[in-house]
Amino acid sequence: MGKIIGLVQSKGGVGKTTTAVNLAAELVRRGHTVALLDADPAGHAAAIAEDGRLAFSVTSHLLEDGNGAAAWAKTVRGNTAEFVVIDAPGSMGAAYGATLAVADLVCVPSGSTVLDIRGAAETVRVIRQHRRETKAVGPDILVVPSRIDKRTSAGRDAVATLAALTEPVAPPITYRAAVADSLATGEAVPTDSPSAVEFAALTDAILTRLGVMA
Structure with a gap:
């Protein structure tokens, strides 16, 4: 069984899907097999993949209620990819809890606003x-500092602020319009972009937490 990575946050708009897509893309660039499971009813990851420009599969994997949690989890664990990335729903429902139950590592994206950090x-x-x-x-x-605007004092202090949660904090992902633009065209960020460098650093941090050679 491969490593299972859950992208989980109770607040929306923190870059959860963006992180999931670009993490999966970076893992593929490194020669790994990756499956991205879209467990969020909003279906953003699946919608991004519709143009067929991603180098990995994105499958809708919804869990409507807790009665199907065992079968949902069995499907996740039975995936043959080296890495399974789950884009979990923001609401604390069945799929949210099921993701915590199956994941080896949970990445918690957070912006620098008070509501993001809460x-x-x-x-x-x-x-x-x-x-x-x-x-x-x-x-x-x-914890993944995400959509960070380093021009603001809150953005510059985001890593230190999130470190107060007393969990490991990844290198930050800077807010750039190019990230949103790439997703709008159904793609991950360009490999030669500053954002790609940041997602590569995030991937290094994730692989370290998982005990996998980068």
């Missing part, structure tokens, strides 16, 4: 509660 803190709290209730070691947590 959402990240709530997500971290839920993951820790899940570990206590299930007496499980995992999932591991990596």
Whole structure:
């Protein structure tokens, strides 16, 4: 079974789908097989893939209620890709909880606003509660500063602010219009762009947390 990475945040608009798509793209560039599962009813990742320009598969994998959680999880664990990336829904429903149950690592994207950081803190709290209730070691947590505007004081302080959650913090992903533009055309960021360098650094951090050679 491959490594399962969940993108989870209780607040929307923090770059969850953007991170999932570009993480998957960077893993493929490194020669890994990757499956991106869109578990969010909004279906943003699946919509981005409709143009067929991504180098990996994106499959809608919804879980409407907890009754189907076991079958949902079995499908995730049975995927033959080296890495399975799950774009989880923002609401704390069945798929949100199921993602925490199957993931080896949960990435928690967060912007620098008060509401973004509150959402990240709530997500971290839920993951820790899940570990206590299930007496499980995992999932591991990596907080991802996302959509960071370094021109603002909050953006410049984002890494330090998120470190107060007392979980590992990844290198930040800067807010750039080029990132949104690439997704609008159904693609990951260009490989020669500053954003690609940042997503590569994020991928290095994720592989380190997973104990996988970069």
